[in-house]
Amino acid sequence: MKPEAVIFDIGNVLLRWDPEGFYDREIGEDRRRALFAETGVMEVNDEVDAGAPFRASIEDLAARHPAWAAEIMMWHDRWHDLASPPITGAIRLRDTLRAKGIPVFALTNFGDGSWDHALLRYGFLADFDRLYISGRLRLVKPDPALYAHVEADCGIAPDRLLFADDRADNIAAAARRGWRTHQVESWEGLARRLVAEDLLTEDEAGL
Template identity: 30%
Template sequence: MDAVSSESEIDTVVLDLGQVLVDWEPQRAHPHLSAQAWHAVAAEIDFHALNLRADAGETWASLEEEVAAAWPQHAGFLARYAEAFATTLTGPVPGMPELVGEMRARGLRLLGLTNWSSETFPHGRVAVPAMHELEAIVVSGDLGLVKPDPAIYQHLLDRFDVAPARALFVDDRLANVEAARALGLHGHVFTDAASLRRELAGLGVVIDPPA
């Protein structure tokens, strides 16, 4: 394993998981619905707000009861989503399994920080082999905290003795990255593996793209 260069500004990379390591398409849990119909239901019940509540520790069963009571015509929508969750993970984000392996080979410490329901998270471990390259993963559903709450970042920093100024936080959501920056971490809004390579190079960690 190559050691991180003394010229590098960082020694730790903290990675979000969804849309960074693994592609997530929630509508795939309901293949009987057209894309238009799925988005209409999701908007009516505010699926993404409900999903965030699950990420914060609420059970899918309790959320399904809430939806069924408020929108009887959509009873079963969340239950189906939770049951078919594995189908919503469509594979690794292109280039990221290789980059994760290369970062580890360079001696960077790799941690995960994800907004994810503790009920469905085990599917992620199966679907995303790159997760096993990470030293540890902080899962929001286990803590009852979600990004961008500063407390979840502080939990990771304290638990793993991470120096904020020596860490890069990577997430596809700007609000989450800004929260990390406010605590002193370097931050990168993820779009693709190539842009993350450039960010790392700017911090003194040059990882050449695969031939």
């Protein structure tokens, strides 16, 4: 039987997430490497994903590293440039599924505050039947407890869930619970998987 719902990650599935590329363009690769190594900005982002406040966390990090304060604040003030552009092919797949009455959920490591910040520019992020945001739930992929929460909340059997994510560890954790999974490398690959699962026709998938 085909899946009853499709679950989308956000970063590098529906919205490009490339902080390294952003900082390489802004300050050069060598300075970016030093920034990340000396300040732990990526680790602070992980804390935000786990529920820490977005702006306050970045401001606190900037205060602790005054030599890098301007660069650190870009993580907040230019966040939309770190998370861009939208992946229009994948968004269209999501919207086509929903138009056919197939439930679509978001399951993403995303801060509560940064999610609200993202919605200011990317309104399409609100267009899900259910949202599972790590910063709100205080559970972060690939913690099995987060997948268990999704199952309990939606009431759909694990083998009737199709989960699309770009990270192998997140995919593996879902597969261990019996979810159907697809590791995303391109929206076209995801489109082919949706066709193979008999959720979309090739025309509907844009193939």
